Amino acid sequence: MSSLTDVFEVGSELPAVERKPARQPKPPRGRLLWLRLTAAIVIAVVMAFPLYWMLLTAFSTRADLYAPGLHLWPRHLTIDNFVQPFQAFPVWRWFGNSLFITVVTTVITVICNLLAGYAFAKLRFRGRNALFLVLLSTMMIPPQAIIVPQFKLSVGLGLYGSLWSVILPESAVIFGVFLARQFFIAIPDELVEAARVDGAGQLRAFWSVVLPLCKPLLAVLILLTFMGEWNAFGWPLVALSGDQDQFTLPIGIVADLQGQYTSNYGAIMAINLLMILPIVILFLAFQKYFVEGLARSGLK
Amino acid sequence: MTTHPLRVPAPRKARTPFRIRATTSLAASGFLLPNVILLALFTLFPLVYAFVISFQSLDSLGWTTWAGFGNYVTMFTDPVFWQSMANTGVFTLFTVPVGMALGLAIAVLLNGVLPGRAVFRSIIFLPLVVSGVATGVLGAWMFDQNNGFIDKMLQAVGLPSIDWQSNGAWALTAIILVTLWQRVGFDMLIYLAGLQGVDPAVQEAARVDGASGWQSFRYITLPLLGPSTFFLLIMNLIYSFQVFDTVWAMTRGGPGYSTTTIVSYAYRLAFDESGPSLLGYGAAVGVVIYLITLAVTAVQWRLNTRRELAEQGM
Numbered sequence: 001m002s003s004l005t006d007v008f009e010v011g012s013e014l015p016a017v018e019r020k021p022a023r024q025p026k027p028p029r030g031r032l033l034w035l036r037l038t039a040a041i042v043i044a045v046v047m048a049f050p051l052y053w054m055l056l057t058a059f060s061t062r063a064d065l066y067a068p069g070l071h072l073w074p075r076h077l078t079i080d081n082f083v084q085p086f087q088a089f090p091v092w093r094w095f096g097n098s099l100f101i102t103v104v105t106t107v108i109t110v111i112c113n114l115l116a117g118y119a120f121a122k123l124r125f126r127g128r129n130a131l132f133l134v135l136l137s138t139m140m141i142p143p144q145a146i147i148v149p150q151f152k153l154s155v156g157l158g159l160y161g162s163l164w165s166v167i168l169p170e171s172a173v174i175f176g177v178f179l180a181r182q183f184f185i186a187i188p189d190e191l192v193e194a195a196r197v198d199g200a201g202q203l204r205a206f207w208s209v210v211l212p213l214c215k216p217l218l219a220v221l222i223l224l225t226f227m228g229e230w231n232a233f234g235w236p237l238v239a240l241s242g243d244q245d246q247f248t249l250p251i252g253i254v255a256d257l258q259g260q261y262t263s264n265y266g267a268i269m270a271i272n273l274l275m276i277l278p279i280v281i282l283f284l285a286f287q288k289y290f291v292e293g294l295a296r297s298g299l300k
Numbered sequence: 301m302t303t304h305p306l307r308v309p310a311p312r313k314a315r316t317p318f319r320i321r322a323t324t325s326l327a328a329s330g331f332l333l334p335n336v337i338l339l340a341l342f343t344l345f346p347l348v349y350a351f352v353i354s355f356q357s358l359d360s361l362g363w364t365t366w367a368g369f370g371n372y373v374t375m376f377t378d379p380v381f382w383q384s385m386a387n388t389g390v391f392t393l394f395t396v397p398v399g400m401a402l403g404l405a406i407a408v409l410l411n412g413v414l415p416g417r418a419v420f421r422s423i424i425f426l427p428l429v430v431s432g433v434a435t436g437v438l439g440a441w442m443f444d445q446n447n448g449f450i451d452k453m454l455q456a457v458g459l460p461s462i463d464w465q466s467n468g469a470w471a472l473t474a475i476i477l478v479t480l481w482q483r484v485g486f487d488m489l490i491y492l493a494g495l496q497g498v499d500p501a502v503q504e505a506a507r508v509d510g511a512s513g514w515q516s517f518r519y520i521t522l523p524l525l526g527p528s529t530f531f532l533l534i535m536n537l538i539y540s541f542q543v544f545d546t547v548w549a550m551t552r553g554g555p556g557y558s559t560t561t562i563v564s565y566a567y568r569l570a571f572d573e574s575g576p577s578l579l580g581y582g583a584a585v586g587v588v589i590y591l592i593t594l595a596v597t598a599v600q601w602r603l604n605t606r607r608e609l610a611e612q613g614m
Contacts (some may be wrong), residue, residue: 149349202327231431
């Protein structure tokens with residue numbers, strides 16, 4: 001539990017103003033503390049409840065779900081909801097497609113972002129700042145605004161109908177370059193120069209001298225990209241429309257499961273649970289990096 | 301990497317061996333090429349192409365005819381376009397300020413001395429890693445008007461049930477509530493990071509001078525959180541304006557068009573409603589989404605510059 005508790009002390013991860021222990025506000029007196037604790041518990045229960053309800057629904061029998069009255073705990077547990085949709089839909093395919101798309105996109109994105117971030121931080125070349133600004137401006141383009149031309153482009157390039165029609169456009173991102181650049185700037189130039197004078201090539205200096213110092217950057221980039229891709233919906237919905245065998249989990253749930261199992265919420269919640277579980281486990285294991293990555297984005 | 305203007309230019313350069321300088325540009329292009337190609341091909345080019353397509357009529361056979369400003373004229377006289385703009389406005393108006401206020405309140409609560417506060421923070425943050433689709437599907441079940449939890453709970457405490465799915469206004473309310481649930485953790489996180497930068501000594505001094513708890517919060521803490529508020533406002537505005545996956549998974553924009561936001565309308569037009577025959581019109585709506593995002597960012601730029609000048613006393 002200690003990792004869970006330390007990690008959310010956001011301030012300790014960030015270059016915030018140092019607090020002197022003597023200046024801490026005095027601990028509130030008994031009644032106030034109880035009041036605040038009660039408020040916190042109420043909020044936590046409200047926030048956690050929908051996820052509990054999803055879990056409960058996934059393991060409940062159909063009869064229980066549609067029985068009148070409110071029941072807050074399971075009466076008859078069943079795993080039917082997990083069996084049924086696996087028989088009716090290619091759920092394992094969807095899971096595999098999601099995994100393939102997410103892993104390949106993450107690999108491509110992270111490598112491209114690291115290389116470009118390094119070039120912008122450490123290599124001096126003409127037009128560096130101008131190019132960086134142009135690329136940075138793509139962050140303002142809402143993905144939905146270019147969905148029609150991307151569709152036409154994907155058809156034109158012959159990608160449409162394959163998983164690559166999702167992977168390649170989704171790999172074109174600048175946020176990671178921005179994050180990587182900030183990180184590399186903090187690494188002393190002398191270190192790179194020393195490696196270069198010792199005869200290392202640019203790529204080698206980057207790979208064996210700089211990169212080993214950037215593990216937190218690597219973790220943040222991989223986690224945020226992985227989470228973003230696993231959850232991606234808008235573009236995959238357009239790029240994969242039609243062929244059921246090519247769906248990812250989110251598309252399968254919305255296009256097939258919701259359409260045909262309109263009222264079978266047990267099955268829908270079961271697959272929903274299957275979809276969020278990898279990300280929730282990833283979050284619980286690496287929340288320090290998730291939180292750091294997101295909090296960093298709030299600090300200019 | 302700032303160089304002093306009066307310093308003799310670049311003594312370091314002289315020490316850098318020629319071989320290294322000569323290969324730097326070459327290496328830079330190698331390092332940049334993969335990312336630049338991807339961005340140029342799949343983001344920059346489509347942006348330009350979107351403007352072109354928005355002036356065309358594309359039909360399902362692939363025939364292209366020039367429409368001039370036809371798509372834009374259609375848009376301005378299209379009641380569904382205006383309804384989806386209004387829906388997006390209402391959605392934004394309720395999710396952004398309410399979400400930020402809740403996030404701030406929770407951040408203040410969890411910033412103080414409290415047993416197990418890290419666990420509370422994790423729980424409040426958790427919905428953020430759940431995808432928009434998962435949230436939408438879950439929301440559709442929670443707000444199901446026959447067997448959903450919310451209506452069963454309302455009945456259990458003796459309140460009338462609400463037709464969340466067949467009544468447009470209630471459907472939009474349900475989407476707003478679900479979005480607040482998912483997004484409040486982000487507001488909390490950024491405000492927590494901001495609160496770490498507020499020196500408690502300043503508040504203590506105000507207390508000594510006789511300020512009440514509320515006054516010291518209102519006149520000291522809140523202004524010091526300005527940068528966090530500003531960042532959240534812009535991020536949330538852009539997010540709310542572009543909401544799609546939660547809406548689509550929860551209501552498909554229905555009943556009718558009552559929960560159709562501007563992005564889901566663009567999607568419906570281009571890929572869902574009448575086949576690919578409305579690709580040009582869909583692209584035109586996309587261009588408008590881009591222009592509004594650009595305007596929000598430009599306003600941010602101006603206000604931010606002004607705020608920084610004000611802080612420097614200019």
